[in-house]
Amino acid sequence: MHNRPVSDPALTACPHCDLLQRLPQIEPEESVRCPRCNAELWRRHRDWYPRTLALAIATAILYVVANATPMLGLSVVGREVVTTVFGGAEYLWNNGWESVGALVLFTVVVAPGLQIGFVLAILFGARGDHAPRWVGTLLRCYRMICTWSMIEVMILGVLVALIKIAELATVIPGLALFVLGALIFLIAAMQALLDPRELWRKVEWADADSRQALAGHRAEGSTP
Amino acid sequence: MSAAAPTAMQQGLQSCEACGLLSRPAAGEQEGHCPRCDARLHFRKPASVQRACAYLVAAAVCFIPANALPVLTSRTAAGAESHTILEGVVLLWSPTGWPLALIVLIASVMVPVAKIAALAFLLMTVQQGSIRNNEQRVRLYRAVELVGRWSMVDVFVTTYTAVLIQLQPLMSFEAGPGLVFFAAVVVLTMLAAESFDPRLIWDAKESSHG
Numbered sequence: 001m002h003n004r005p006v007s008d009p010a011l012t013a014c015p016h017c018d019l020l021q022r023l024p025q026i027e028p029e030e031s032v033r034c035p036r037c038n039a040e041l042w043r044r045h046r047d048w049y050p051r052t053l054a055l056a057i058a059t060a061i062l063y064v065v066a067n068a069t070p071m072l073g074l075s076v077v078g079r080e081v082v083t084t085v086f087g088g089a090e091y092l093w094n095n096g097w098e099s100v101g102a103l104v105l106f107t108v109v110v111a112p113g114l115q116i117g118f119v120l121a122i123l124f125g126a127r128g129d130h131a132p133r134w135v136g137t138l139l140r141c142y143r144m145i146c147t148w149s150m151i152e153v154m155i156l157g158v159l160v161a162l163i164k165i166a167e168l169a170t171v172i173p174g175l176a177l178f179v180l181g182a183l184i185f186l187i188a189a190m191q192a193l194l195d196p197r198e199l200w201r202k203v204e205w206a207d208a209d210s211r212q213a214l215a216g217h218r219a220e221g222s223t224p
Numbered sequence: 225m226s227a228a229a230p231t232a233m234q235q236g237l238q239s240c241e242a243c244g245l246l247s248r249p250a251a252g253e254q255e256g257h258c259p260r261c262d263a264r265l266h267f268r269k270p271a272s273v274q275r276a277c278a279y280l281v282a283a284a285v286c287f288i289p290a291n292a293l294p295v296l297t298s299r300t301a302a303g304a305e306s307h308t309i310l311e312g313v314v315l316l317w318s319p320t321g322w323p324l325a326l327i328v329l330i331a332s333v334m335v336p337v338a339k340i341a342a343l344a345f346l347l348m349t350v351q352q353g354s355i356r357n358n359e360q361r362v363r364l365y366r367a368v369e370l371v372g373r374w375s376m377v378d379v380f381v382t383t384y385t386a387v388l389i390q391l392q393p394l395m396s397f398e399a400g401p402g403l404v405f406f407a408a409v410v411v412l413t414m415l416a417a418e419s420f421d422p423r424l425i426w427d428a429k430e431s432s433h434g
Contacts (some may be wrong), residue, residue, distance in 0.1 A: 079391060088380070136262075140243075157378070167321075196243075205260045
């Protein structure tokens with residue numbers, strides 16, 4: 001059974017302290033914080049849609065390059081070993097550590113890929129004034145996947161490993177390492193620019209009747 | 225001051241965790257579905273304290289083998305040598321390498337311990353109905369959420385070291401059983417933080433006032 005929406009669309013509750021409040025209309029580049037717990041409730045950016053789209057396309061290209069090229073190699077006494085991002089997960093899986101291998105695969109390959117793919121799909125679905133229901137479903141999944149996308153953590157780990165190995169052998173940084181370095185900044189920017197509140201406003205409601213009732217109520221309220 | 229600050233729950237309203245829409249459940253109902261995104265709605269995350277506690281206890285238990293068992297074994301012509309996380313830190317510690325040792329020490333020992341302690345503290349104070357330091361406690365929760373994923377660093381260090389150093393019979397590295405438990409600690413503490421509902425921090429304050 002569906003709940004009944006409140007008639008005032010500006011009325012909102014803070015996700016961190018449940019304080020009931022009215023969201024003020026803000027201009028781009030402004031943000032609203034909860035007066036009680038200081039959680040950021042909404043931040044608007046100028047031209048967020050084209051900027052997010054540009055970043056999403058750029059991250060998609062870099063993601064493909066980062067996964068297709070070697071990341072790190074070493075050479076010692078004439079022998080060379082090279083690995084890709086995927087190589088780490090593969091090694092763990094083949095050497096009896098399937099659970100950790102799956103976790104590494106998920107956090108550095110699958111989750112970032114889904115994160116970028118979701119943003120592209122969401123922006124495509126929400127290009128007009130109205131977005132179909134599946135955009136809402138993807139928005140929910142997108143929020144969950146973000147925590148588990150750990151490219152920046154992996155980069156720190158790889159750098160520590162790299163310096164450690166440099167004492168034993170000659171390290172050869174691969175193309176993917178530099179691409180990943182750029183990718184973490186682009187993903188962070190994309191995540192910050194995406195405006196879920198604007199997107200949810202476009203998404204078609206699960207309970208279409210209550211939205212119509214709400215729209216009617218609002219129209220009555222606004223006529224003096 | 226807080227008596228004049230009503231929450232959505234006090235007004236019988238539920239805010240959707242997925243899309244943020246505020247809505248009113250049917251009379252007498254505790255649960256419903258969001259009219260916009262169809263997500264299940266509750267006033268608070270169901271069994272938040274119990275679930276967070278369960279994950280946290282599991283994480284604390286896994287933390288012991290994660291530190292006692294070796295995460296990395298090195299094989300050279302001279303024989304095999306296994307290192308736990310702390311032994312790895314000691315090995316990295318040198319006049320030039322100490323910043324690396326510090327990163328590993330902070331990310332793999334201090335952060336997990338601090339996370340488990342912070343979540344235990346939050347769960348305890350929520351259970352006791354504490355009304356003190358609410359702003360600091362919600363800030364602590366946000367810090368735990370933000371910092372949690374960085375403990376994975378050591379998993380990646382070990383993985384990519386072991387992948388690269390495969391120079392049999394000269395020298396080779398192998399991941400050890402401690403790594404599985406360590407990864408489990410990271411995942412379990414992340415799940416514990418996600419299960420905890422920060423709105424519970426503020427509920428005690430309100431009930432004690434009214």
